[in-house]
Amino acid sequence: xxxxxxxxxxxxxxxxxxxxxxxxxxxxxxxxxxxxxxxxxxxxxxxxxxxxxxxxxxxxxxxxxxxxxxxxxxxxxxxxxxxxxxxxxxxxxxxxxxxxxxxxxxxxxxxxxxxxxxxxxxxxxxxxxxxxxxxxxxxxxxxxxxxxxxxxxxxxxxxxxxxxxxxxxxxxxxxxxxxxxxxxxxxxxxxxxxxxxxxxxxxxxxxxxxxxxxxxxxxxxxxxxxxxxxxxxxxxxxxxxxxxxxxxxxxxxxxxxxxxxxxxxxxxxxxxxxxxxxxxxxxxxxxxxxxxxxxxxxxxxxxxxxxxxxxxxxxxxxxxxxxxxxxxxxxxxxxx
Amino acid sequence: xxxxxxxxxxxxxxxxxxxxxxxxxxxxxxxxxxxxxxxxxxxxxxxxxxxxxxxxxxxxxxxxxxxxxxxxxxxxxxxxxxxxxxxxxxxxxxxxxxxxxxxxxxxxxxxxxxxxxxxxxxxxxxxxxxxxxxxxxxxxxxxxxxxxxxxxxxxxxxxxxxxxxxxxxxxxxxxxxxxxxxxxxxxxxxxxxxxxxxxxxxxxxxxxxxxxxxxxxxxxxxxxxxxxxxxxxxxxxxxxxxxxxxxxxxxxxxxxxxxxxxxxxxxxxxxxxxxxxxxxxxxxxxxxxxxxxxxxxxxxxxxxxxxxxxxxxxxxxxxxxxxxxxxxxxxxxxxx
Numbered sequence: 001x002x003x004x005x006x007x008x009x010x011x012x013x014x015x016x017x018x019x020x021x022x023x024x025x026x027x028x029x030x031x032x033x034x035x036x037x038x039x040x041x042x043x044x045x046x047x048x049x050x051x052x053x054x055x056x057x058x059x060x061x062x063x064x065x066x067x068x069x070x071x072x073x074x075x076x077x078x079x080x081x082x083x084x085x086x087x088x089x090x091x092x093x094x095x096x097x098x099x100x101x102x103x104x105x106x107x108x109x110x111x112x113x114x115x116x117x118x119x120x121x122x123x124x125x126x127x128x129x130x131x132x133x134x135x136x137x138x139x140x141x142x143x144x145x146x147x148x149x150x151x152x153x154x155x156x157x158x159x160x161x162x163x164x165x166x167x168x169x170x171x172x173x174x175x176x177x178x179x180x181x182x183x184x185x186x187x188x189x190x191x192x193x194x195x196x197x198x199x200x201x202x203x204x205x206x207x208x209x210x211x212x213x214x215x216x217x218x219x220x221x222x223x224x225x226x227x228x229x230x231x232x233x234x235x236x237x238x239x240x241x242x243x244x245x246x247x248x249x250x251x252x253x254x255x256x257x258x259x260x261x262x263x264x265x266x267x268x269x270x271x272x273x274x275x276x277x278x279x280x281x282x283x284x285x286x287x288x289x290x291x292x293x294x295x296x297x298x299x300x301x302x303x304x305x306x307x308x309x310x311x312x313x314x315x316x317x318x319x320x321x322x323x324x325x326x327x328x329x330x331x332x333x334x335x336x
Numbered sequence: 337x338x339x340x341x342x343x344x345x346x347x348x349x350x351x352x353x354x355x356x357x358x359x360x361x362x363x364x365x366x367x368x369x370x371x372x373x374x375x376x377x378x379x380x381x382x383x384x385x386x387x388x389x390x391x392x393x394x395x396x397x398x399x400x401x402x403x404x405x406x407x408x409x410x411x412x413x414x415x416x417x418x419x420x421x422x423x424x425x426x427x428x429x430x431x432x433x434x435x436x437x438x439x440x441x442x443x444x445x446x447x448x449x450x451x452x453x454x455x456x457x458x459x460x461x462x463x464x465x466x467x468x469x470x471x472x473x474x475x476x477x478x479x480x481x482x483x484x485x486x487x488x489x490x491x492x493x494x495x496x497x498x499x500x501x502x503x504x505x506x507x508x509x510x511x512x513x514x515x516x517x518x519x520x521x522x523x524x525x526x527x528x529x530x531x532x533x534x535x536x537x538x539x540x541x542x543x544x545x546x547x548x549x550x551x552x553x554x555x556x557x558x559x560x561x562x563x564x565x566x567x568x569x570x571x572x573x574x575x576x577x578x579x580x581x582x583x584x585x586x587x588x589x590x591x592x593x594x595x596x597x598x599x600x601x602x603x604x605x606x607x608x609x610x611x612x613x614x615x616x617x618x619x620x621x622x623x624x625x626x627x628x629x630x631x632x633x634x635x636x637x638x639x640x641x642x643x644x645x646x647x648x649x650x651x652x653x654x655x656x657x658x659x660x661x662x663x664x665x666x667x668x669x670x671x672x
Contacts, residue, residue, distance in 0.1 A: 009596070009617060011380055011520035011521070011528070012519070012520040012521070014378075014380075014518075014520065014530055016379075016380055016520070016596050016617070017596050017597065017614075017615060017616050017617035018615055018616065019616045020356065020615070020616070042350075043352075044347055044350075044352055105658075106657065106658075107656065107657025107658040107659075108657060109657050110450060110454070114446060114450070114453065117450060117453070117454055118446070118453055118454055118456075118457035119457070120454075121454035121455070121457045121458040122457040122458055122460065124458065132657060182350075183348070184347035184348040184350065184352070184662065184663070185347070185348070185656065185660055185662045186656070186662070187656045187657060187662070188656070188657060189656060189657070189658045189660060192347070194350055260345070260352050260353050261353065278353075278616075279353060279354055279356070279616075280353050280354065280355045280356070280614075280615075280616040280618050280621070281345060281352070281353035281618070282616050282617070282618065285616070320443065320521065320522070320523045320524070320525060321442065321443025321444060321445050321468060321523060321524065321525070322441075322442075322443040322525045323443075324521055324525060326520065326521045326522070326523070327520070
């Protein structure tokens with residue numbers, strides 16, 4: 001069924017579970033440097049493309065006019081934990097265009113970080129759309145609409161001008177057609193278009209390295225990467241892989257997780273883009289696999305301390321509720 | 337890599353993720369009726385065998401002497417949500433032998449049901465080992481030890497007499513050797529022994545139908561099945577697959593989920609035993625796949641209303657945070 005093994009989960013020294021999947025690395029020219037499995041097949045990128053969807057926020061000049069901070073730009077690219085700082089930042093973005101939580105069309109869920117959900121409950125508060133992990137992406141689109149004098153109502157619809165502009169950027173960045181027939185509905189009700197995994201990787205090679213982009217777009221990508229590097233907590237949150245990795249690497253690395261086991265990354269200095277998809281949708285698999293692929297393809301970008309960080313993320317010890325070591329999760333893709 | 341497809345996850349009408357795995361159905365004589373994939377390979381049964389581990393609780397006479405209720409016996413077989421009733425029932429089991437939460441060696445985690453965790457937090461309370469999803473299994477073993485005058489301390493160790501007795505029952509019921517070399521440590525710190533998937537199914541064919549068992553053991557299995565059927569909430573909890581299925585079927589069906597995508601079931605009237613393992617550890621896959629296999633092999637046990645319930649569980653609509661239909665999860669194993 002599967003195209004290869006991304007990661008293995010061990011209990012003791014026995015493999016208990018394994019995750020099949022696909023992965024591809026492309027260079028600045030869009031050439032495939034390495035791949036595993038059917039990387040021409042279309043996958044839903046889900047939240048991996050949030051930074052691409054945020055490009056209009058910068059390109060239109062909205063971010064400058066509203067004086068959006070690094071925190072706010074990073075949150076526009078985020079699948080966040082719903083921690084207090086995330087919800088507050090989303091509210092601040094909305095307030096910059098005179099709007100509030102009532103404008104969000106993402107739906108409500110409790111913070112994905114369990115401890116944040118419990119803290120909220122302990123304070124006698126309820127979850128709101130601000131806690132939805134996509135609230136920053138939604139707030140960003142509302143900012144673009146309002147700043148341009150467009151009614152944001154219905155911004156989640158494929159027909160809304162702000163959504164159409166964002167979809168056009170996705171098509172330009174990835175080089176893949178974004179047709180109605182390839183459209184699914186995401187967890188937050190925005191469209192998500194199935195595209196080849198190679199196209200997804202190509203989009204992030206460009207987002208990272210800027211090769212072939214109009215200078216305005218390259219500048220917008222650079223601004224978003226700088227924001228995320230300055231505020232890696234905002235893009236995910238406490239304990240999250242994306243935050244841990246980007247906090248360590250700063251502007252040398254961009255990465256983003258998506259639901260159902262999708263992952264993208266860019267090494268801007270090398271112009272490389274990465275895209276991975278776990279066949280079964282298991283996010284734990286693409287985390288360890290990406291760490292191994294970064295180890296292998298990071299070249300001169302990697303310093304001594306980086307190797308240790310990546311090795312630790314590519315092979316993680318699993319402990320149980322008593323803190324006993326019970327097993328491990330390790331990448332099955334080549335790491336050197 | 338994989339042996340076959342258990343389940344597919346769709347977004348729109350496009351397959352977004354798929355789960356490979358293995359499954360086997362055996363009859364009362366232990367013969368394989370149907371199988372998919374390498375069912376001779378050893379898998380960790382994890383929590384699927386809790387009802388077998390609870391057999392000594394009944395066989396030793398401990399359950400009768402302590403006058404354990406259906407709720408308490410069902411909790412001994414449970415991976416529960418940590419809802420208030422679960423934690424209270426675990427505490428009551430311990431109190432029957434003059435013990436309390438301090439005796440539990442399972443470790444602490446917050447209730448696995450998010451809303452139960454938030455309720456606890458909202459009351460200003462903290463999680464305790466009583467909320468650990470395995471607390472009933474642990475309390476059951478402590479009851480056996482204390483009732484027999486054995487110090488329960490260290491009951492989670494493979495060397496403790498109560499643990500050794502439980503392991504011997506596993507070996508007898510499944511027909512599989514439970515050797516030290518096959519032992520892993522479970523999330524709650526008890527041992528879990530890797531055995532062939534066919535042996536696991538055989539254990540539950542016997543647990544359900546009683547064929548080939550000593551009359552005392554058959555009676556103990558029958559008592560536990562009756563308890564679980566009478567108190568299906570205790571074995572899992574609100575919204576959980578095991579609870580939903582057994583609440584509907586009563587004594588006509590036994591099923592139990594285990595971590596990392598393991599599932600067992602029995603149809604006592606037919607003497608059939610089922611065991612499934614998702615290669616990637618995805619529990620959602622074995623739920624829908626079991627529903628399909630029950631549909632196919634349920635024979636005369638199934639009435640009109642049962643078909644509708646099983647069809648609904650084998651093909652479930654997925655909705656997003658706004659309640660929009662975004663896709664489905666459906667079994668890929670044959671359902672008729």
